Amino acid sequence: MQPLLISDSLLVKLKSIGSMRRMAADAVLMNEDDYIQAIPIVLNGSIKVMRTDDDGKEILLYYIKPGESCVMSFLGATCNERSKIKAIVDEPAEILMLPISKAVELIRSAPEWIEFIFQLYNRRFEELLDVINAIAFQKVDERLWELLRKKSEMNKSKELAVTHQQVADELGTAREVVSRLLKQLEKSKKITLSRNKITIL
Known part of the structure; x- marks a missing residue:
């Protein structure tokens, strides 16, 4: 079991500026080409992140587990791009939604937020490499x-x-x-x- 990336102190700070959502299994949190309004941080449950090809065939990229977020949403939002992934609730989830403006402000004011994003990016990169290796080999x-x-x-x-x-x-x-x-x-x-x-x- 991988350790949580998010610290208690950072989580307290995020809860003070975000809003809570509870979502049932199979609910769609985000579709491809959606405008990204907020960064999801999973507190309980899980979300699966999918990618769809031109023929409509989907494939799992990774899961967002408790204490994690969607780094692709964060990168897309900060670059002012639409979502390139589809996020679906896998297990009933409690999600902290962090507004994009607040997420950008934290880059300047909270070093632990930057550390969290980099660790998350590293974990997602490794998981995507696993997906490529699995498909190829x-x-x-x-x-x-x-x-x-x-x-x-x-x-x-x-x-x-x-x-x-x-x-x-x-x-x-x-x-x-x-x-x-x-x-x-x-x-x-x-x-x-x-x-x-x-x-x-």
């Missing part, structure tokens, strides 16, 4: 098993409330491929399948 079945293990660890549960289509979207592949590979994992007694649920054994 791993078979889909290996990527599927790794995704299920990551979800289980992040949610602290062996039971994953997720559909085959959702898993396929995160892997950037077809639902039929995922369904076939999940059946193979079930035969290998690594998982059990039920309606909209995958249980890791």
